[in-house]
Amino acid sequence: MHRLLTSKGACVTKQNLRPAPTERLNRIAAVKHLAEEVFESRESAVIWMSWPNKALGGIAPARYCETERGAKQVRRILKAFEWRAAV
Numbered sequence: 511m512h513r514l515l516t517s518k519g520a521c522v523t524k525q526n527l528r529p530a531p532t533e534r535l536n537r538i539a540a541v542k543h544l545a546e547e548v549f550e551s552r553e554s555a556v557i558w559m560s561w562p563n564k565a566l567g568g569i570a571p572a573r574y575c576e577t578e579r580g581a582k583q584v585r586r587i588l589k590a591f592e593w594r595a596a597v
Contacts, residue, residue, distance in 0.1 A: 537581045538572055544585060545571070548592045563587070 538559075545555035559572040565587050566574045574580040 534576055537578065538575045541571065541575050541581055541584050541588070544588050548588050 542555055542559055545558055546552050549555050549558060560570055562568045562570055563574075566580075566583065571584045571587070574584050
């Protein structure tokens, strides 16, 4: 059983979540993991995921990951950072 912490520090299990929130959380976690690899720091990844991003129209990457399409865009930006390419 996987446990997740909410922003308020409450613990929930995947069993208690509907499929859509679980998919969204999994997407965000996967993108955050990629951000940690790119920035080589958990703290930097969390900050980057939380702050509005110009390339995403001023929306924070974590918020943009609410849809698969948005998550793909965030991954594209991270890959550009990884390869030192312009977005």
